[in-house]
Amino acid sequence: MKRVVITGAGTINALGHSVADTMEAMREGRCGIGPLEFQDVDRLAIRIGGQVRGFEAEGRYNRQQMSLYDRFTQFTLAAAKEAITQSGLTFSGEFAAKSGVVLGTAGGGVSTWDANYRSVYEDGKNRVHPFVVPKLMNNAAASHVSMEYNLKGPSFTVSTACASSNHAMAQAFQMVRTGMAPAMVTGGSESMLCFGGVKAWEGLRVMSRDACRPFSANRNGMVQGEGAGVFVFEEMEHARKRGAEILCEVAGFAMSSDASDIVMPSKNGAARAMIGALADARVNRDEVGYINAHGTGTTANDKTECAAVADVFGPHADKLMISSTKSMHGHLIGGTGAVELLACIMALRDGVIAPTIGYEEPDPECALDVVPNEAREASVDVVLSNAFAFGGMNAVLALRKFA
């Protein structure tokens, strides 16, 4: 078994257009959630979200690219550029033939579906642009990354709702760990902040109209975000030999399925995923200093997740820190685990724990150290990143400080 390290990170989300900006916002406990701006927003009951602002695709991509890149692909390419540039890798020859890209997304090109349905249904047009299909397909982002960087190895897209990018990164990790690939580009992206995307979520009645307040007794739902997080996972010796800067080690992962309910979370399923990740990483539970929670801000998720953490960690649950950065960047659905991995890297590398902002009232059902409202300096050696999806599909990653 090979060891796997992260040698590049990139992002774009409501907190910033780069890893540095995003981490700075997380350190400062800044909120990226605000009023949504897009066509027909006045017909929505839910009008807030973690929208990416100041990102102009025009100028960044040429006309031909624009006709092929949905917003979720645009985000992916921006994040991939930052990550691969930081890694210093170029892909050619045998290295390129074995290296691939595995990304997560729940909805793919939602705004392309939305705009073209609007065109044929509402505007009555009978003709759509020829690239609608290649633009909206869920694997479009991964395909464009493969073409841009000459990644010719195993490449595909994973779609497991809110756990998509954790499942994707778990696949990439497994490929590098087993020696199948020397390096993998991985992460995920989502862009559902358009009329149809938010309207669909509205129907579930789980969205907050004012703020995302995970673990707080007065929490009243989730808030959607958008953006991408992309990483370079690389075999440790390969990275060392070329003197690459190593951000942290990916130590293990586990997946579980609740096999019970299509939307309600299960304590047992979540606990099994965390226990599995600890076992896979060969770490003891008392080594875990921080958990980046799934922490959606819904009544059901947060209490179930806290109960699962209490079950898994026993008395150590009161000593570790757990926070939800969704309070700042919103829930990026299929891209959320990727952006949240940045909080894990910040904890391990910089010794800064991102806070759960918007925390107002303690909830006895979430009685853990949720790092309320302000970031904290702390040295941690092992962290977990939780993702628990609708459909009961869970994926937990374990990361370790690289020394």
Added chain:
Amino acid sequence: MSVKDKVIAIIAEQAVLEPSDVTLDSTLESLGIDSLGLVESIFSIEEEFDISVPFNANDPSEGDFDISTVASIVTGIEKLMVEQKGSV
């Protein structure tokens, strides 16, 4: 703008060229337009002239619409406009 000038503008945009670089005897291949570019050009033509172009990317030679040169495309469009709209 004549049909010819509109077609040249569409094709020039697709080929990322100036309209003056596109002549009636240019072929799409000589202008560097690939199969995706061809499909997109046909879409733009349909939008511009409000016609339906019988074109199947599986077999571009099938059907009456001759795409071998800019001139043949202009002729094809004029024919379709007469058939579908009664005049050019």
